Amino acid sequence: MSRPIILGVVGDSATGKTTLTRGIVRLLGNDRVARVCLDDYHRHDRRQRRALGITPLHPECNYMDVMAQHLRLLRGGEAILKPAYRHADGTFGPPVYLEPAPFVIVEGLLGYSSEELRDCFDVRVYLDPPESLRRRWKVARDCSRRGYTTSEVLEELDRREPDAVAHIRPQRHDADVVVRFGAPPGEDESDAVHLDAHLLLRPELPHPDLSDVVGESHERLTLTAAGGEQDLLVPGRLEPATALELEERIWQHMHFASHLRSERLGEFTLGTELMRSDSLAIVQLLVLYHLVTARAKVEAGGPEAATRL
Amino acid sequence: MSRPIILGVVGDSATGKTTLTRGIVRLLGNDRVARVCLDDYHRHDRRQRRALGITPLHPECNYMDVMAQHLRLLRGGEAILKPAYRHADGTFGPPVYLEPAPFVIVEGLLGYSSEELRDCFDVRVYLDPPESLRRRWKVARDCSRRGYTTSEVLEELDRREPDAVAHIRPQRHDADVVVRFGAPPGEDESDAVHLDAHLLLRPELPHPDLSDVVGESHERLTLTAAGGEQDLLVPGRLEPATALELEERIWQHMHFASHLRSERLGEFTLGTELMRSDSLAIVQLLVLYHLVTARAKVEAGGPEAATRL
Numbered sequence: 001m002s003r004p005i006i007l008g009v010v011g012d013s014a015t016g017k018t019t020l021t022r023g024i025v026r027l028l029g030n031d032r033v034a035r036v037c038l039d040d041y042h043r044h045d046r047r048q049r050r051a052l053g054i055t056p057l058h059p060e061c062n063y064m065d066v067m068a069q070h071l072r073l074l075r076g077g078e079a080i081l082k083p084a085y086r087h088a089d090g091t092f093g094p095p096v097y098l099e100p101a102p103f104v105i106v107e108g109l110l111g112y113s114s115e116e117l118r119d120c121f122d123v124r125v126y127l128d129p130p131e132s133l134r135r136r137w138k139v140a141r142d143c144s145r146r147g148y149t150t151s152e153v154l155e156e157l158d159r160r161e162p163d164a165v166a167h168i169r170p171q172r173h174d175a176d177v178v179v180r181f182g183a184p185p186g187e188d189e190s191d192a193v194h195l196d197a198h199l200l201l202r203p204e205l206p207h208p209d210l211s212d213v214v215g216e217s218h219e220r221l222t223l224t225a226a227g228g229e230q231d232l233l234v235p236g237r238l239e240p241a242t243a244l245e246l247e248e249r250i251w252q253h254m255h256f257a258s259h260l261r262s263e264r265l266g267e268f269t270l271g272t273e274l275m276r277s278d279s280l281a282i283v284q285l286l287v288l289y290h291l292v293t294a295r296a297k298v299e300a301g302g303p304e305a306a307t308r309l
Numbered sequence: 310m311s312r313p314i315i316l317g318v319v320g321d322s323a324t325g326k327t328t329l330t331r332g333i334v335r336l337l338g339n340d341r342v343a344r345v346c347l348d349d350y351h352r353h354d355r356r357q358r359r360a361l362g363i364t365p366l367h368p369e370c371n372y373m374d375v376m377a378q379h380l381r382l383l384r385g386g387e388a389i390l391k392p393a394y395r396h397a398d399g400t401f402g403p404p405v406y407l408e409p410a411p412f413v414i415v416e417g418l419l420g421y422s423s424e425e426l427r428d429c430f431d432v433r434v435y436l437d438p439p440e441s442l443r444r445r446w447k448v449a450r451d452c453s454r455r456g457y458t459t460s461e462v463l464e465e466l467d468r469r470e471p472d473a474v475a476h477i478r479p480q481r482h483d484a485d486v487v488v489r490f491g492a493p494p495g496e497d498e499s500d501a502v503h504l505d506a507h508l509l510l511r512p513e514l515p516h517p518d519l520s521d522v523v524g525e526s527h528e529r530l531t532l533t534a535a536g537g538e539q540d541l542l543v544p545g546r547l548e549p550a551t552a553l554e555l556e557e558r559i560w561q562h563m564h565f566a567s568h569l570r571s572e573r574l575g576e577f578t579l580g581t582e583l584m585r586s587d588s589l590a591i592v593q594l595l596v597l598y599h600l601v602t603a604r605a606k607v608e609a610g611g612p613e614a615a616t617r618l
Contacts, residue, residue, distance in 0.1 A: 043406070063390055066406070069389075078374075078378060079374060081372055083390055092402075092404065094354065095401065
């Protein structure tokens with residue numbers, strides 16, 4: 001087996017990391033993806049963190065060297081014995097034996113905080129929603145699924161803010177793709193269901209050319225370029241013809257992966273309701289494009305097989 | 310820091326692995342030794358093993374590849390996140406961050422069961438007491454410190470016997486030093502306090518020459534050689550002058566480690582009583598000799614720095 005392709009999805013707590021990756025995993029197939037959540041590399045359990053007055057956002061609260069070591073081992077085709085942090089009660093469970101797969105998808109808070117870590121990834125995504133939106137998401141999730149009260153979550157967010165500024169947000173500069181989901185202009189954040197996606201596409205990865213699709217569209221879809229970076233705005237709701245055209249264009253760039261086209265992208269949950277977002281689908285498709293392109297290059301051999309693309 | 314020197318102490322359950330290493334660690338100094346117990350690499354906890362009908366002596370009951378990976382990483386100077394099996398209740402605790410030290414001492418059931426594992430060690434010791442003696446030791450320990458009843462321990466020994474035959478005892482052939490503690494001739498195993506040590510010294514490691522000390526002695530101390538292997542019998546109790554002479558001779562071979570000479574070797578506990586055994590002291594000293602010799606060679610650089618001595 002040629003080496004795994006490693007995707008990083010980094011962002012602060014409740015920025016939508018799992019929502020983004022879920023659709024990608026579904027397309028690639030569960031058996032072709034090994035998943036790593038970097039929260040498993042916490043050095044202290046919840047009780048210890050409280051006693052020490054340290055937040056999980058601080059590198060010293062995590063085994064940063066082991067994190068990089070395990071990604072390096074997976075990249076080299078070796079299985080790892082991964083620690084297992086349980087969000088349900090904030091303690092550690094028995095370690096988990098994880099074998100490498102053609103794709104390794106890594107979600108975490110601090111994935112790009114050292115050069116050694118950054119070099120582990122083939123594709124680096126950073127999720128960067130506005131703070132006000134992230135706070136809503138975090139309250140909703142931690143109260144419903146992690147057993148906290150609203151005031152506990154808000155207090156925790158305040159307690160974490162200095163570490164978020166110092167250690168999380170600077171990683172925005174180390175991503176190939178920065179994604180900012182947000183309410184469309186004029187819509188209130190608390191009501192908006194279909195969020196716009198603002199994408200910053202850095203030139204280190206060659207992105208598919210979408211300029212003519214965007215140029216033909218009469219919607220808010222825009223693409224601008226400056227200093228080698230491209231800025232793509234994808235509205236949360238597109239005309240079906242535009243959405244189809246855009247998706248079609250990206251699929252054309254990865255015709256070798258056309259067997260993956262059966263499932264729908266863009267799904268997310270709002271409470272218990274399953275919804276769909278055109279902008280989420282496009283973001284997922286772009287990330288998928290980079291993954292299957294990297295995979296194809298590695299399988300063809302050549303210098304990309306061993307180094308960052 | 311030059312790479313750690315790795316000692317293996319392998320043998321079935323209750324063969325005296327920890328008794329042997331305790332004195333060596335005391336001489337080297339706790340801060341200069343990283344300790345690994347390979348029981349931590351069990352794949353299943355006690356309840357799962359019972360449900361599966363598998364014993365911890367079977368390679369399939371252990372993460373054999375991760376075991377070798379972690380020893381290789383330590384040997385390369387990297388810290389590991391070691392799983393932690395708790396004998397007290399047969400479950401796994403939070404993983405433990407273990408940094409390499411000048412010496413790594415590894416105790417385990419299956420340390421020499423693959424070439425990849427065997428190659429991790431600089432010095433390989435195998436403990437091989439007579440089965441009747443081992444059964445006594447196991448009952449005494451597991452009843453007093455692991456919460457079992459005598460009949461549970463005896464049943465477990467019977468259940469494990471086929472795996473011991475298939476997977477543990479063949480490792481005797483892969484050691485540099487095989488140690489067999491046993492009752493002196495004519496003494497009953499249940500009464501004997503000072504056990505003889507029969508040592509098989511294989512030629513892969515250059516052992517210190519003890520022939521003239523042995524030749525001058527009028528005690529049961531003997532040394533025979535056949536096919537490159539040496540066979541050394543050290544009685545559990547020697548005349549003080551002979552014991553001193555023998556120890557002195559080994560220390561002469563490691564004059565560069567003379568700063569270690571302050572503490573006493575050979576201590577062991579019988580129930581709650583602290584005892585001393587001349588034969589245990591000599592075995593520990595021989596192992597120590599090989600460790601500090603390997604350390605000196607590695608620190609001097611040269612080809613031994615990277616490969617097995």
